Amino acid sequence: MNSSTSIIIDALDRARSIVHGAVKDLSRQELVAGPKPHIAWLVWHMARVQDHNISELASRDQTWIADGWHARFEMPPEPKDYASGHRQTPELVDAFSVPATQILLDYLDAVFERTKDYLSSLSTQDLERVLDEPRYQPLPTVAVRLVSVVADNLRHAGQVEYLRGFIRHRGWFPAVTSGNGDQMWAEKTEETHGDPLVVLLRQAGIEPDQKDMERFRPLLELYMERLKVLHSVDLHDEEIAPSFHPEWNLKV
Numbered sequence: 497m498n499s500s501t502s503i504i505i506d507a508l509d510r511a512r513s514i515v516h517g518a519v520k521d522l523s524r525q526e527l528v529a530g531p532k533p534h535i536a537w538l539v540w541h542m543a544r545v546q547d548h549n550i551s552e553l554a555s556r557d558q559t560w561i562a563d564g565w566h567a568r569f570e571m572p573p574e575p576k577d578y579a580s581g582h583r584q585t586p587e588l589v590d591a592f593s594v595p596a597t598q599i600l601l602d603y604l605d606a607v608f609e610r611t612k613d614y615l616s617s618l619s620t621q622d623l624e625r626v627l628d629e630p631r632y633q634p635l636p637t638v639a640v641r642l643v644s645v646v647a648d649n650l651r652h653a654g655q656v657e658y659l660r661g662f663i664r665h666r667g668w669f670p671a672v673t674s675g676n677g678d679q680m681w682a683e684k685t686e687e688t689h690g691d692p693l694v695v696l697l698r699q700a701g702i703e704p705d706q707k708d709m710e711r712f713r714p715l716l717e718l719y720m721e722r723l724k725v726l727h728s729v730d731l732h733d734e735e736i737a738p739s740f741h742p743e744w745n746l747k748v
Contacts, residue, residue, distance in 0.1 A: 500623055501615040504642050508546065511649040512608050515539055518653075518660040519597055528594055529663045533584055535656050536594045540569070541584070542652040543604040546611060548575065549645045553638055554614045565603050569595050615642075 519527070519539060527536040544560065551558040560566050561573040570593045571577065623639040636644075661668035693716050697704045704712070 498618070498620055498623075500620070500639065501618050504646060505612055505615050507646045508608060508611060508649055511542070511646075511653040512604055514653040515542070515604060515656050516601060518657045519601065522597060522660065522663075524594065524597075526660075526663050527597065527600075529659075531659070531662075532586065533589045535659050535663075536600060537584070537589050537592050538652045538656050538659075539600045539604060540592065542649045543600075543607050544577070545648045546645055547607045549641060550607070550611045550614055553641060559603075559607050559610055563606065565606065568599050568603070569593055 519535060522535065528534045533541070547558045547560050556562070558575055561575060566573045618638070623637065623642075625638045626635050627637065627641065629636060658668050693709065693713060694704060696716065697708060697712060702708060
């Protein structure tokens with residue numbers, strides 16, 4: 497293995513790790529929550545892009561077909577089913593058969609393991625091999641194609657991580673969007689930024705004065721009380737993601 501392929505393996509592994517961290521505790525409802533394409537489709541798509549491209553470079557059948565992953569997703573063994581070139585449509589995403597979270601992650605892991613095996617065998621000369629793809633000018637090399645796969649996987653890993661934050665917390669707050677999300681978020685903002693009410697109002701586009709603080713304080717307190725009640729209910733796989741809306745009129 498040379499330094500170039502080591503960097504590519506590391507980049508793809510980082511994308512994979514981001515997805516694992518973002519997806520592992522999501523419910524089925526959260527996997528398909530909007531906006532679309534939803535998290536489940538994005539994870540599947542990035543694995544399919546890597547599987548298709550690496551298998552083509554290695555002149556072998558895709559893991560999707562050769563190892564029967566298509567059957568676990570209850571999909572046909574179609575090698576070009578992943579909307580190459582980001583040509584997905586709402587209809588295509590809606591038709592996607594969403595499996596269990598672990599199946600999504602296991603397929604991504606299986607693809608990555610085969611990718612590592614292939615990349616470990618490449619020499620510098622292999623990376624410089626020009627591909628016979630005249631639709632692209634200049635003609636791409638193996639190295640160029642691998643960079644494209646890295647760019648695709650990192651792009652979608654970031655989308656998945658952001659969607660997780662948006663679905664659970666209406667925003668991306670990586671330091672506080674794990675575990676006991678909303679309560680932890682309120683505690684963290686108070687610790688690092690002072691009054692959480694000020695933070696909430698500023699995020700809503702309001703620079704609060706004393707009257708605003710007096711007006712909205714009871715609403716925040718009511719919100720947190722109701723939130724504790726929601727978290728005390730065992731909903732099994734269901735999830736509730738309330739949000740704070742200071743623009744609502746408050747009558748007290």
